[in-house]
Amino acid sequence: MAEAQTNETVPVTVLTGYLGAGKTTLLNRILSENHGRKYAVVINEFGELGVDNDLVVDTDEEVFEMNNGCVCCTVRGDLIRILGGLLRRRGRFDGIIIETTGLANPAPVAQTFFVDEDVKAKTRLDAIVTVVDAKHLPQRLADSHEAADQIAFADVIVLNKTDLVTPDELAAVEARIREINRFATIHRAERGGVPIAELLDRGAFDLDRVLAARPDFLEDDSHEHNEDVSSMSFEVERPLDPEKFNAWISGLLATKGQDLLRTKGILAYANEDRRFAFQAVHMIADGGFIGPWKDGDPRRSRIVFIGRDLNRPQLRRGFESCQAT
Numbered sequence: 001m002a003e004a005q006t007n008e009t010v011p012v013t014v015l016t017g018y019l020g021a022g023k024t025t026l027l028n029r030i031l032s033e034n035h036g037r038k039y040a041v042v043i044n045e046f047g048e049l050g051v052d053n054d055l056v057v058d059t060d061e062e063v064f065e066m067n068n069g070c071v072c073c074t075v076r077g078d079l080i081r082i083l084g085g086l087l088r089r090r091g092r093f094d095g096i097i098i099e100t101t102g103l104a105n106p107a108p109v110a111q112t113f114f115v116d117e118d119v120k121a122k123t124r125l126d127a128i129v130t131v132v133d134a135k136h137l138p139q140r141l142a143d144s145h146e147a148a149d150q151i152a153f154a155d156v157i158v159l160n161k162t163d164l165v166t167p168d169e170l171a172a173v174e175a176r177i178r179e180i181n182r183f184a185t186i187h188r189a190e191r192g193g194v195p196i197a198e199l200l201d202r203g204a205f206d207l208d209r210v211l212a213a214r215p216d217f218l219e220d221d222s223h224e225h226n227e228d229v230s231s232m233s234f235e236v237e238r239p240l241d242p243e244k245f246n247a248w249i250s251g252l253l254a255t256k257g258q259d260l261l262r263t264k265g266i267l268a269y270a271n272e273d274r275r276f277a278f279q280a281v282h283m284i285a286d287g288g289f290i291g292p293w294k295d296g297d298p299r300r301s302r303i304v305f306i307g308r309d310l311n312r313p314q315l316r317r318g319f320e321s322c323q324a325t
């Protein structure tokens with residue numbers, strides 16, 4: 001039995017979608033749901049200071065983080081190394097999920113499963129699942145090619161955040177998606193609420209179809225990133241005053257929200273034992289307490305901004321001014 005299991009290839013799901021589309025929300029759903037299967041998770045984060053690890057629910061799943069770079073280019077070697085390590089322990093999980101950064105082009109990630117001999121022999125790319133933000137997609141298609149690439153390569157599309165748009169807007173967004181990708185299955189969703197069976201173990205990735213559309217898929221690994229998007233992160237030592245933080249961040253999002261594609265923070269509030277997770281996509285923000293600080297982890301507040309025309313000294317000063325006196 002164990003022998004039979006180890007001879008099988010491990011299914012890999014690549015979870016992609018633009019910054020803030022809802023990938024981590026969907027991943028948390030997958031990890032929390034009682035489906036009786038176990039997944040190893042690889043997270044690739046765009047930003048200097050990792051916060052995504054804090055935002056992924058605590059499970060006994062194995063979570064690996066790859067920071068500082070995009071999985072589709074600089075850290076591909078890391079991905080191959082992590083996969084190699086996982087595959088040596090392949091009896092311990094039923095599948096692997098890779099969450100890419102919001103700026104990743106899924107094509108080079110998918111290539112990894114066909115060009116690296118070891119990875120190719122032991123895994124099978126099950127599906128590229130792309131999460132789309134129904135509200136912000138029209139803006140994204142206008143200003144960044146990554147969003148279109150992610151849709152073009154998807155086998156399964158989760159059309160997320162349906163609560164933020166009208167039925168007419170939703171129909172229009174779905175029609176735009178269909179213009180880019182005729183084949184993918186589209187699931188409309190709120191907070192990633194799609195039955196897990198529709199996402200994992202689909203056997204949906206079809207190399208022949210990809211090669212028909214992109215004959216150079218296995219050779220070409222050149223791609224460009226939106227150079228004007230950058231990431232800045234800040235950390236402060238003293239606990240934050242929640243009122244000061246709220247006043248500062250609300251003002252910032254109101255004035256700079258157009259340029260702030262994504263904001264994420266893990267915050268240490270004064271007189272509070274739990275971590276506060278703050279998140280925003282443009283002006284739409286939410287937040288809440290997540291579990292307590294882990295033993296040995298320094299109680300420092302961290303915030304990451306991803307966007308255009310970020311003013312480092314101004315952001316640093318603003319964040320520092322939120323510390324409690």
Ligand SMILES: Nc1nc2c(ncn2[C@@H]2O[C@H](COP(=O)(O)OP(=O)(O)OP(=O)(O)O)[C@@H](O)[C@H]2O)c(=O)[nH]1
Pocket residue numbers: 017018019020021022023024025026101102160161162163164189190191192262279280281285286
């Ligand atoms: N209103 C609404 N908000 C949502 C929905 N899904 C996710 N969100 C919120 O959108 C924000 C981004 O969600 P994430 O799941 O972190 O998005 P992500 O794609 O992992 O983000 P990055 O990894 O930073 O690219 C969070 O504040 C979520 O709570 C939804 O269906 N409706």
